[in-house]
Structure formats: C-alpha cells, structure tokens
Amino acid sequence: MADDGVPGSTGGSVVVPIESTPTLRATVTHLVESAADGEFSAIHFVVFATWRDGDPEAADREASVDRLLERVSTWAEADLADVDEVDVDDVEVVTTVVGGDEYLFGADDYVRELVAYAGDHGIEHVVLDPEYTPVGNTTLLQSLEFALSRTDLVVREAPVARPTRRERLRKEATGIRFAAIFGLSLAFYLALGDPFYPFDVVTGVASATVVAVTLSRVSLDADPSLTRTPIRLLRGAVYVPVLFFEILKSNLVVARVILDPRMPIEPSLNRVRVIVGSGLPITTLANSITLTPGTLTVRARDGDLYVHSLIPWARDGLFDGSLERWTRFVFYGREAARLPTPRERDDVGIFQGPDATEEYPGARADGGSEREGAAVVDGSTADATEADGSEDAEEVTPE
Amino acid sequence: MIDALSPVRLALIVVFGLCGLFFTFVSMAGVLRLPDVYSRAHTASQADTLGAGFTLAAVALAAGWDGAGFKTVLLLFFIFVTNPTAAHAIARAAFEEGIVPWTEGDERR
Missing domain, CATH: 3.40.50.620 (HUPs)
Incomplete structure (x- = not known):
C-alpha cells in the first residue's frame, strides 16, 4: 500500500x-x-x-x-x-x-x-x-x-457545501427587540393605510403582533440602541444619495459597454478582504456592491468577499474601496472611514483573466473535475486530478 | 389628470419614463448578449435599479406627494433591498455549483 x-x-x-x-x-x-x-x-x-x-x-x-x-x-x-x-x-x-x-x-x-x-x-x-x-x-x-x-x-x-445552520438565525428574544419590530411594522402598516381609520389601526396592531412574535428573534442581532440607531440612520441618509450617484455612474458605463457592438467586457472573479463588521455592515456593503452594475458579490467567506466584475473599470473601483469606506462611515462614524484602500492594504486578489494574481478558489472541486475528466483524453486525466488535489490542499488554509 | 400638470413636471415625467425605458432596454440587451450567468446577473440588476427607479420616479411625479407618491418611494426602497439579495443568491448558487465565470477566450455559454 x-x-x-x-x-x-x-x-x-x-x-x-x-x-x-x-x-x-x-x-x-x-x-x-x-x-x-x-x-x-x-x-x-x-x-x-x-x-x-x-x-x-x-x-x-x-x-x-x-x-x-x-x-x-x-x-x-x-x-x-x-x-x-x-x-x-x-x-x-x-x-x-x-x-x-x-x-x-x-x-x-x-x-x-x-x-x-x-x-x-x-x-x-x-x-x-x-x-x-x-x-x-x-x-x-x-x-x-x-x-x-x-x-x-x-x-x-472535503470540498462539500456546508448546510445552512438554522440555529444561528435564532437570537435571544428581548422586550426591546419585540417592541422595535412591533413599532416598525405597525408604522409601515399605517403608512400604507390610514392612521385615523380605526379598522386599519386594529388590523395593524394584530398583524404587527404576528410579525413581532414570529420575527423578533430572527431579525435583530442586538438590542437597538436609542443613541446609535438614529445616528446610523442619519449617516445612512447621507450614504443613500452617494450610492445613487455611484449606481447612476456605473449604469451608464456598463450600458455603454453592453450597447457597444464589440462588447469589450473583461469579466473576472476577484477577492477583496473588507474591514467592516459582520452581520448588517457586511450585508450592506455586499448589497451595495451588487447594486452597482459591473460588480456582483458572489460569496462572502469570513472577511473575504468574492466579487465578480464585468469590466476592469468596475474592478478598480472595487479595489479603491469607496463603498467600503462609506459603509464604515455609516456604521462606525467618520474616524472609522479613514483607512487605506483595499489595494493599499494589499487585501485584494484577482482570480481570472490576464491580470490574475491568485489561483481560482473552486467551491466544489468534484463538479469541476468531473467535467474536466470528461473533456480530456485518457493520458492527461491524471494531470487533471493532480491539479484538483493541490487546489484543495490550499483551500484548507484560508478557512 | 395629466392635463392639470405644469409643463415642467410633465417634461420631467416624460424624461424619467424614457430613461426608465432606456435602462430596461439596455438590461434586456445585456441579458441576451452577455456570455454567462454571472455577467447576466450584473445587467439584470440594471433593470431593477435604474429601469424601475426612473419609472417609479416618473410615477411618483405623476401621482404627486400624497399617498401614492409616498408608496412608490417605499416600493423603490424595497426593490433596492431585494434586488441585490436575489442577484447574490443566483450568483452564489452558480458558484456553489462549481460554475467558473466566463473569461475572454472561452466559448460562449
């Protein structure tokens, strides 16, 4: 043996x-x-x-x-x-x-x-x-x-997909979280209905209760704080126009690329290690990145975001980290926003294309190897498996 | 109802409506032309962000700042929350399935 x-x-x-x-x-x-x-x-x-x-x-x-x-x-x-x-x-x-x-x-x-x-x-x-x-x-x-x-x-x-851990979604139930969810859903209900019409108020209270009972353990990580939450909302209100402008800008650039008869796209998968908190901040950042045409968040692994970019321009914008800085500003304030860009921190990697700096991180090597194995002829099959094996061995380290 | 609007407002409504149409059209062209699931997910989000965004802005302007206008703003907000989530779900599912993004020189899928 x-x-x-x-x-x-x-x-x-x-x-x-x-x-x-x-x-x-x-x-x-x-x-x-x-x-x-x-x-x-x-x-x-x-x-x-x-x-x-x-x-x-x-x-x-x-x-x-x-x-x-x-x-x-x-x-x-x-x-x-x-x-x-x-x-x-x-x-x-x-x-x-x-x-x-x-x-x-x-x-x-x-x-x-x-x-x-x-x-x-x-x-x-x-x-x-x-x-x-x-x-x-x-x-x-x-x-x-x-x-x-x-x-x-x-x-x-073993490169197998981990199951969703439902347990992690359930958080402590506390009075203040219940009240926050209840208040928010009631306010939303009444905003759509008529706050002065008793029927709407009664049905609103009933449905807000149902929402709060079912979701207050799921929706909130921590008790909303009376000082921090309003400040974050205010900073968020500053961020929204900035995000709109970014979206408009990249929409125009991407529209030009798509309508160009030659369609000069240069897609690649990239990695960027972001320094924002887990949970809501990283969700905000990943969603902002996805909202901006030209960049698409594919995967979040620990602090790493795998982002697919359509054109190098979008990739450069991602590596300059303007959205990351704005997310930090929204959640942690002005001082936190002052950090070097991901490119300066050397927290970036390109997996594909002519500028590739790192090896492509297979999610499930078995799916890939099957296809490759089918495509190559007998002699080179061993090479394909060997390449897969070394790739897997490297994947252990970052996780 | 449109007759009662001022010319400036009417012009804005038309401009916003046309912008919405334009970006929806670009998004459609992109979905048809782009090579793989990841790049299509990029452009599908265009229809939701600016396509729906401009159209809803036109609707809000036409409806005025009472109930309906407020509701279109809420609608826009929810589109902006759900659209990237859906795009990410698609891209992540593709990645988990081991689909390698298209790069230059590959065959079109």
Whole structure:
C-alpha cells in the first residue's frame, strides 16, 4: 500500500476521521469520487473512541459508533455502485474505531492517534469533513488542522457545501427587540393605510403582533440602541444619495459597454478582504456592491468577499474601496472611514483573466473535475486530478 | 389628470419614463448578449435599479406627494433591498455549483 506521497497521486490510501455530521454524507461521496478518479485506492473511515474500553457506558457508545460506521460503509458502497467507470474491487473501504485504549483530550491527542494509525497502514493522506468537530468542540477543527500541518500527512478538507445552520438565525428574544419590530411594522402598516381609520389601526396592531412574535428573534442581532440607531440612520441618509450617484455612474458605463457592438467586457472573479463588521455592515456593503452594475458579490467567506466584475473599470473601483469606506462611515462614524484602500492594504486578489494574481478558489472541486475528466483524453486525466488535489490542499488554509 | 400638470413636471415625467425605458432596454440587451450567468446577473440588476427607479420616479411625479407618491418611494426602497439579495443568491448558487465565470477566450455559454 506504499505510495510516493505526491498529492493526488494514484494508488495511495486516505484516512478520514468521521463523526455524525450533516456533511458526512457528502464527504463520503466526495471521497468515493476522488477514489474513482484514481486519487486513492483505499479509504479508511475512522472514529475516535470517546470512551475507554471497559467504561460503564462503553457498550452503548460502541454500539452507536458501530451503527455510524455501518451507515458510512453502506453509503460508500452505494456511491461506488453509482460510479460506473471504475472497477469497484479496486477501491477498498475500511471502517474502524481507534483510540479505545485511552482518553483523548485535545487536538494533539487526536493527531497522535491519527498519525499512528496512518503509520500502521501506510497512509499518507487525510481528508477532513468540514463539519468534523470531535467531542463537539467547535474550535477544535482549526487546531486539528494546525496540528496535522506539523505532521508528514497530506491534509485537505472535503470540498462539500456546508448546510445552512438554522440555529444561528435564532437570537435571544428581548422586550426591546419585540417592541422595535412591533413599532416598525405597525408604522409601515399605517403608512400604507390610514392612521385615523380605526379598522386599519386594529388590523395593524394584530398583524404587527404576528410579525413581532414570529420575527423578533430572527431579525435583530442586538438590542437597538436609542443613541446609535438614529445616528446610523442619519449617516445612512447621507450614504443613500452617494450610492445613487455611484449606481447612476456605473449604469451608464456598463450600458455603454453592453450597447457597444464589440462588447469589450473583461469579466473576472476577484477577492477583496473588507474591514467592516459582520452581520448588517457586511450585508450592506455586499448589497451595495451588487447594486452597482459591473460588480456582483458572489460569496462572502469570513472577511473575504468574492466579487465578480464585468469590466476592469468596475474592478478598480472595487479595489479603491469607496463603498467600503462609506459603509464604515455609516456604521462606525467618520474616524472609522479613514483607512487605506483595499489595494493599499494589499487585501485584494484577482482570480481570472490576464491580470490574475491568485489561483481560482473552486467551491466544489468534484463538479469541476468531473467535467474536466470528461473533456480530456485518457493520458492527461491524471494531470487533471493532480491539479484538483493541490487546489484543495490550499483551500484548507484560508478557512 | 395629466392635463392639470405644469409643463415642467410633465417634461420631467416624460424624461424619467424614457430613461426608465432606456435602462430596461439596455438590461434586456445585456441579458441576451452577455456570455454567462454571472455577467447576466450584473445587467439584470440594471433593470431593477435604474429601469424601475426612473419609472417609479416618473410615477411618483405623476401621482404627486400624497399617498401614492409616498408608496412608490417605499416600493423603490424595497426593490433596492431585494434586488441585490436575489442577484447574490443566483450568483452564489452558480458558484456553489462549481460554475467558473466566463473569461475572454472561452466559448460562449
């Protein structure tokens, strides 16, 4: 089972630490597809025992882990059956439990076990499920990746879409948030109706109550403050005409480009790391960018916005960060607006086109590799997988 | 009702209406001409921002500053909130699906 350790090389084995997560199913599919592409010849799904053999509850936990591993191997078999171009016998799927002889505490313990297991089985690759957080510690994956980076193992995260976490949308319910939502919806209702007509007032109170009960836990992150909110609204009122002017300007430029018979567009995907708060500020900024024709926010990853630009002019405007500065002004005031532009901060990157500075960040490499694999002839398929493999390995770092 | 309006106001209504038409037309041309889903999403937002914007401005001017005019301003506000959200949702879905944006030299999709 030895292999030469080059990422994406054919024939190596891979170890995948798993637990029951929403993305586990997709991770299994990704691994089977990678194996079908020739990246791996054996997939080891391992579960770290959270018990020690002989503990009072060990039997129960062991039974639930066994059920999990059974499920995973069923999934893997089903996926292997779906992939017709590969000889199913060529891919070996192993499921096992490790670490049953001692308690594991931190990331280092897990990594030690993983390295030992890999050494025993001649494995040089690790693929992580993005949602994998052993012992339910949400911060562990980061340090797990860090600890793994100091080993000889080749690590990457399975490029699968994370599910929407609905739990995060629900916030604390407080009286002031309820009152704010209630007041706002009542005011809106009466603005559309007649505030002096009793029927409208009664139905308005009823519907505002319904809205406040259902949405006050969702709409507001924090209690609206009586001092800060009006100031922000005032600054927002200053911002709106500026935004209108920007929209008008870029509309004209883009209209000219579209109506030009040669249509001189030069689209590219770009990255810009913005310094605005999470939540409402970054939403405001991303929406402003999208509202301005010529730039379109595709993805927000941590502080990074992936912005598609239609023409270099729009990209330059984005990198000059005028909208970012205005957003900071609206939310944090005049001093906060004085910051170097993203270009000066070196917080920008271009993924495509002649001026590209960074590699294109695939969202799901499996979708891309399938197409490429279909397009290229036999000899170069290995190259395509290799390129995909290294891309994935790099994607782990920024997340 | 139009007869009662002053000539300046009438002229503004016509100008705004024509501007709205123009940008809606540009947006339509863009959706037809541009090469891929991302660039089309750019220009689709043009119809919503300036196309609808100018048209609603014309409506507000024609309706006057009473109830109807106020409501068109609200309408504009909601369009400006929902339009980028929808455009972003489309672009993000395309990105998650692994669609690589068109660049110069690619085949038109």
